[in-house]
Amino acid sequence: xxxxxxxxxxxxxxxxxxxxxxxxxxxxxxxxxxxxxxxxxxxxxxxxxxxxxxxxxxxxxxxx
Numbered sequence: 540x541x542x543x544x545x546x547x548x549x550x551x552x553x554x555x556x557x558x559x560x561x562x563x564x565x566x567x568x569x570x571x572x573x574x575x576x577x578x579x580x581x582x583x584x585x586x587x588x589x590x591x592x593x594x595x596x597x598x599x600x601x602x603x
Contacts, residue, residue: 550586552586553583553586554583555582557578557579557580558582560578561574561576
């Protein structure tokens with residue numbers, strides 16, 4: 540159950556952060572709703588990638 544909460548919070552956090560950044564960009568540049576849409580989708584993609592890394596589907600990369 541704890542792992543499920545962790546994975547769901549990773550996805551939700553990515554979406555929320557992306558939406559907040561997009562909203563901020565829209566407010567600063569008056570580009571409503573394009574910034575929100577673009578950053579919402581980018582946040583969703585980042586959340587999915589984080590969930591896949593946390594679940595072990597894709598290995599974490601170690602740059603050396």
